[in-house]
Amino acid sequence: MSRAFILLLDSFGLGELPDAAKYGDAGADTFGHIAQWAAQQGKPMALPNLEKLGLAAAAHIATGKWADGFAKRDGFTGAYGVARETSTGKDTQSGHWEIAGVPVTFDWGYFPKTVPSFPVELTDELQKRSGVPGFLGNCHASGTEIINLHGDEHVATGKPILYTSADSVLQIAAHEEHFGLEKLYALCEIAYELVKPYNIGRVIARPFVGANGNYKRTSNRHDYAVPPPSPTLLDHVKNAGGEVIALGKISDIFAAQGVTKLVKGPDNMALFDRLLEAADTAPDKSLTFVNFVDFDMMFGHRRDLPGYSNALHELDARLPDFIAKMKEGDIAVITADHGCDPSWTGSDHTREHIPMLFFGPGIAPRALPVSSTFSDIGATLAKHLGVQPLSHGTPVL
Ligand SMILES: O=P(O)(O)O[C@H]1O[C@H](CO)[C@@H](O)[C@H]1O
Numbered sequence: 001m002s003r004a005f006i007l008l009l010d011s012f013g014l015g016e017l018p019d020a021a022k023y024g025d026a027g028a029d030t031f032g033h034i035a036q037w038a039a040q041q042g043k044p045m046a047l048p049n050l051e052k053l054g055l056a057a058a059a060h061i062a063t064g065k066w067a068d069g070f071a072k073r074d075g076f077t078g079a080y081g082v083a084r085e086t087s088t089g090k091d092t093q094s095g096h097w098e099i100a101g102v103p104v105t106f107d108w109g110y111f112p113k114t115v116p117s118f119p120v121e122l123t124d125e126l127q128k129r130s131g132v133p134g135f136l137g138n139c140h141a142s143g144t145e146i147i148n149l150h151g152d153e154h155v156a157t158g159k160p161i162l163y164t165s166a167d168s169v170l171q172i173a174a175h176e177e178h179f180g181l182e183k184l185y186a187l188c189e190i191a192y193e194l195v196k197p198y199n200i201g202r203v204i205a206r207p208f209v210g211a212n213g214n215y216k217r218t219s220n221r222h223d224y225a226v227p228p229p230s231p232t233l234l235d236h237v238k239n240a241g242g243e244v245i246a247l248g249k250i251s252d253i254f255a256a257q258g259v260t261k262l263v264k265g266p267d268n269m270a271l272f273d274r275l276l277e278a279a280d281t282a283p284d285k286s287l288t289f290v291n292f293v294d295f296d297m298m299f300g301h302r303r304d305l306p307g308y309s310n311a312l313h314e315l316d317a318r319l320p321d322f323i324a325k326m327k328e329g330d331i332a333v334i335t336a337d338h339g340c341d342p343s344w345t346g347s348d349h350t351r352e353h354i355p356m357l358f359f360g361p362g363i364a365p366r367a368l369p370v371s372s373t374f375s376d377i378g379a380t381l382a383k384h385l386g387v388q389p390l391s392h393g394t395p396v397l
């Protein structure tokens with residue numbers, strides 16, 4: 001058996017990258033600041049399983065500091081290190097594609113932090129083609145805040161809420177029942193065509209429910225993403241005849257390119273259940289790629305330190321179940337796509353190192369040198385699976 005598993009904790013950064021200042025992120029440290037907050041509460045974090053795989057030691061490689069409450073200096077069970085990002089973006093697509101061997105070397109388009117944020121030609125054309133009566137928002141915003149700000153007016157007028165962030169995205173929020181889910185998806189499909197000249201990575205449908213200033217997003221989010229510009233690890237595995245099992249939002253992020261099986265789940269723990277099923281059933285030469293999105297969407301962007309800490313404890317507690325299901329010849333890596341420091345200002349991602357924690361029955365414990373690109377992860381897995389090497393990255397094992 002030779003199988004590969006990528007467990008990606010969306011936004012779990014391990015400290016500022018050397019170029020973080022350019023992004024306003026000098027000093028950002030998702031893991032370090034959560035650990036610091038927990039210690040200050042008098043309840044230091046305890047992540048024994050991640051720690052055994054080298055989490056705190058990897059963070060030490062990135063920052064030169066030991067995270068508060070983490071004392072393990074030896075006796076590791078995996079090969080641990082950190083990687084730096086080559087891509088200029090600090091967004092989800094850049095991070096995932098780079099891990100899979102395709103750094104984003106072109107510049108994404110971004111919408112400016114002005115009001116309106118979107119070009120008037122774009123919103124005029126979107127209004128004309130869709131027949132909606134106009135738009136609300138039209139600015140940079142936190143998705144949970146803007147639906148409560150404009151939700152009542154949206155319900156009263158039928159005007160969808162348009163917003164963006166520091167990422168290359170156009171997001172459209174609308175009420176699932178009043179506006180209608182299918183109508184929202186159709187609107188996003190038109191928007192996806194219209195943003196092409198602006199080089200935008202994704203249009204995201206953000207349906208919500210509720211009433212009277214109290215609105216909540218649902219799990220019917222849908223991403224309309226541009227495909228990666230060249231073949232990724234997923235394509236290489238698929239082309240070699242292997243199964244590529246995409247859990248959670250992985251298929252959306254790769255615009256389904258290279259995916260052979262798509263499994264969704266409503267939250268981190270449900271996705272962990274799906275991961276355990278994949279560990280039971282995934283065939284030889286397969287790649288299983290799971291994105292645990294709650295870290296980013298529910299806690300990082302929401303600047304929710306206790307929520308993020310709790311989610312890490314929940315995931316840590318379930319790791320032994322996964323490890324027990326690994327078979328001879330399997331390799332797994334725990335990693336992330338960017339940071340989203342819940343102690344940071346604003347609500348955007350932060351430019352950080354990502355963890356690279358490799359483990360499996362045949363992986364000898366060791367510290368790894370700092371990788372200069374996330375693609376070293378994909379390159380390592382391509383080598384392990386014996387598929388065509390990626391055009392970027394160097395195997396670290
Ligand atoms: O505030 P919400 O809507 O969660 O937005 C976040 O989600 C988007 C996609 O991941 C990013 O652009 C980020 O800003």
Ligand SMILES: [Mn+2]
Binds near residue numbers: 011091092296337338
């Ligand atoms: Mn992400």
Ligand SMILES: [Mn+2]
Binds near residue numbers: 011349
């Ligand atoms: Mn995000």
